[in-house]
Amino acid sequence: MSGKTPKVVIVGAGSAGLMLADGIADRADVTIVEGGIDPGSPAPRQMLYDYIFPASLDWGYRSTKGVPLLRGKVVGGSSSVNSSAGVRGQQWDFDPWGEGWTWADCLPALRANETDLQFGDADHHGDSGPIVMTRLKPGPIDDAFTAACLAAGHPEAPDHNAPGALGIGPWPTNRVDEGRWGTLAGVMPGLRGRVTLLAETTAHRVVITDGRARGVELTEAGESGTRVLPADVVVLSAGAFGTPELLIASGVDLPGVGEHLQDHPWVMLNALADPDLIAERPVSGSLLRLGLGGDPHEEIQIFPFSAHLYDMSRPVGEVSFAVGLMAPRSRGSLRVTPEGTAIDLGHLAEEIDRRSLAEGVRVAADLLDRVAATGIVTIPDNPWWRADDLEQQVVARAETYNHPVGTARLGDDDDPTAVVDRRLRVRGVDGLMVADASVMPAITRANTNLATMMIGRRAADLIEL
Known part of the structure; x- marks a missing residue:
């Protein structure tokens, strides 16, 4: 894309989407489409210290058994409403992900994302990243x-x-003064003025013609109609539920979309x-x-x-x-039906x-x-x-630990159920990527938020601009 500044549209301002935006904002024209509100910077006190939030900050997903599946509908995504649990996973979690996603591949991004207040001088930790890690x-x-x-x-x-x-x-936990320090608090302040954020904006589908993503059809806050936001590259960072929904709405007919759902x-x-x-x-x-x-x-x-x-x-x-x-070995699925989205956790x-x-x-x-x-x-x-x-x-x-992953998982070209390749490119569609927890080929033996942030940081290195 030499000769012009590439336009990148990221759908989802959550744990992965904001990390990706932070990594490419200085070499691309980045627009982030977020369905939830923008609480502003610095993050208001309730976003740092509350544990019970209004329904307006939740996407409202339910399992096929009627169980609420909480997902943050706000800038920062679920990192703005979770408990800031900061266990990131071990070598034996990442090595089976394969080429490009082993522990050695992922550790640099994990380190770049964090400032560990107790162990930042260790070679497996970071001391200058936007996410502050501590033990209370x-x-x-x-x-x-x-x-x-x-x-x-x-x-x-x-x-x-x-x-x-x-x-x-x-517990390792991402907090500052005991307040929740997700990507809303830690990353978004540094992005303001470097990217365009369209909050309270609904993404309906990726516009795909001639095998290439051309933009995103959306409805902005306060508007009744839709428009298409053009892009050279579209990245879906809408999470393990939102991303497969958008892939299906966009006509991406791959057998792995919505399958292989895992949760703790x-x-x-x-x-x-x-x-x-x-x-x-x-x-x-x-x-x-x-x-x-x-x-x-x-x-x-x-x-x-x-x-x-x-x-x-x-x-x-x-x-x-x-x-x-x-x-867990068990797997579930996400299916889009005429009656709505059916999420079977498979616990x-x-x-x-x-x-x-x-x-x-x-x-x-x-x-x-x-x-x-x-x-x-x-x-x-x-x-x-x-x-x-x-x-x-x-x-x-059994209840959900709220760690859904795997519904657009990465894999090799000879894996018919892989949705994205090892560079996170959606199979069969040029200019379309996925960067969020949905690409995990297997769930980590850890709270998934830090690994999701890592995926966003890795995507900034892998994106082709």
Whole structure:
């Protein structure tokens, strides 16, 4: 595209979209199309500290079982409304992604994105990126949980993002002054004046003619009609639900679109505690990561947090001990039907997932007993996790950890189910890319936000301008 400044339209101002924009803003004419609001810069206090948001900041997705699937409808995407959990994944997560996406390929982007306040001088961390990483002072329940884990033989893990780390330690979290530090707070301020942001603007489809993306059909805020925003390159960064919807609406008929959906299922073991003790560290305190049977690939997360913080109908003194299955085999799908978008998460469809999550609950139950023995929490009578039919119990109680990935996954040319190639180009359509969690060929054994930001940063290196 020599001789002119290329026009790039990015659909989605979330974790990946803003990182991509940041990487190319000085060599392209970039327009970002975002369906949600722009809260402005600096990010307002409620976007930094609130945990319950109005429905207007959620895309309103529901699973086929009617379960809400929260996705941030706001600049910064889900990084503006999540819990800022900053576990990024291990070498064994990325190496199976293959050529161009191994740990060695992805680590430079992970480092470039972060400023790690405790471990920034380590060669596997960054010290000058826009996303500030830190570990918060634990509260009393975190201290009791940590002591229980150590007593049970789990090793200490002061840095959960160190290569090979497993064990008990503080949550890595992207926060500044304990406020949520996603791409709205960390990246968007530096983009203002360098890109065009069209907030509260609906993207309907990518306009494709003669096998090439020509632009995006959209409706801007306050307008009733549509117009086409021309582009030399269109990048879909609308997330694991929004991107396949747009591909389908645009007539991209590839067998992998909407397939291979993965998500981390989790269950809660709830106990009661003094509300004042919970309030000292309601979230982002301690985290146990363990490999079932000693296999680090079979990872389980266990950690306590305030149930009331996310659901005000729960008692103020209720603390949830979450158990997350981080290496699920089960897969679901997203289908666009005349009745709407049907999202089947596929949780625990595979027997091995049911067994593994049940085993994770047994580990958590033992730890909870140890914590309760100190008197800091009280376990309810006849708790569900002591039932004989534990596998059935976890199937009935499994919820979403809200980490959907894989619905437009990357792969090799000989993989008929791959939607994008290793440079994130949509197969069969020139000038069209995908850069978000939907391209992950397999879910990371970690909270997916930092890996999604990494994909955006990698896309800035891969885009052909």
